[in-house]
Amino acid sequence: EAGVTQFPSHSVIEKGQTVTLRCDPISGHDNLYWYRRVMGKEIKFLLHFVKESKQDESGMPNNRFLAERTGGTYSTLKVQPAELEDSGVYFCASSQWTSGSEQFFGPGTRLTVL
Amino acid sequence: KQEVTQIPAALSVPEGENLVLNCSFTDSAIYNLQWFRQDPGKGLTSLLLIQSSQREQTSGRLNASLDKSSGRSTLYIAASQPGDSATYLCAVPSGTYKYIFGTGTRLKVLA
Numbered sequence: 001e002a003g004v005t006q007f008p009s010h011s012v013i014e015k016g017q018t019v020t021l022r023c024d025p026i027s028g029h030d031n032l033y034w035y036r037r038v039m040g041k042e043i044k045f046l047l048h049f050v051k052e053s054k055q056d057e058s059g060m061p062n063n064r065f066l067a068e069r070t071g072g073t074y075s076t077l078k079v080q081p082a083e084l085e086d087s088g089v090y091f092c093a094s095s096q097w098t099s100g101s102e103q104f105f106g107p108g109t110r111l112t113v114l
Numbered sequence: 115k116q117e118v119t120q121i122p123a124a125l126s127v128p129e130g131e132n133l134v135l136n137c138s139f140t141d142s143a144i145y146n147l148q149w150f151r152q153d154p155g156k157g158l159t160s161l162l163l164i165q166s167s168q169r170e171q172t173s174g175r176l177n178a179s180l181d182k183s184s185g186r187s188t189l190y191i192a193a194s195q196p197g198d199s200a201t202y203l204c205a206v207p208s209g210t211y212k213y214i215f216g217t218g219t220r221l222k223v224l225a
Contacts, residue, residue, distance in 0.1 A: 004157075031211065042118075043158075043203070043215040056212065091157065099210040100145040100165055107157035 023092030137204035
């Protein structure tokens with residue numbers, strides 16, 4: 001069974017540009033999460049999808065971030081326009097259920113904004 | 115507000131030692147607790163998931179315990195090996211799914 005995959009693995013962009021990160025969850029997992037770790041800090045929750053619906057986007061830092069999950073399969077996270085403080089590692093995770101369910105994480109996308 | 119703390123922040127031990135990593139959390143009303151391992155430049159690998167009704171889980175040389183009332187979990191690694199070198203993270207959900215992570219313990223096992 002394939003795990004959670006993320007693309008790209010690394011992205012280097014200039015301030016003001018747009019970047020789109022993609023996550024493919026484990027097949028059959030309705031729950032998809034985005035997290036990120038900025039330099040020197042702990043990993044923090046960004047948002048949660050159940051199928052194609054956003055259940056909780058309380059962790060999204062501001063309106064420069066837009067997440068979608070069309071058709072309830074893969075998800076994208078767009079940052080537009082990117083700022084220096086957006087640099088970090090963006091992780092995607094998926095789980096079969098919402099409550100008490102093991103979350104499986106992808107390898108992450110390392111984003112560097114210059 | 116849930117907060118997660120991991121002690122020690124870093125640990126260096128000779129190969130073969132048994133060791134204990136600690137995780138504490140402030141809100142004991144948790145659904146579960148999950149331990150992860152992260153290798154440099156890699157993603158998070160799930161090691162063990164302990165449900166709130168359980169007291170411990172074992173996988174190979176790893177044993178994780180959970181004491182909800184005291185807000186603590188320990189990850190015990192038996193007979194450590196150089197391949198165990200990584201950062202170990204614990205996470206608890208705030209509510210049912212929003213994981214709160216500790217800052218991790220960086221483990222180095224010397225050959």
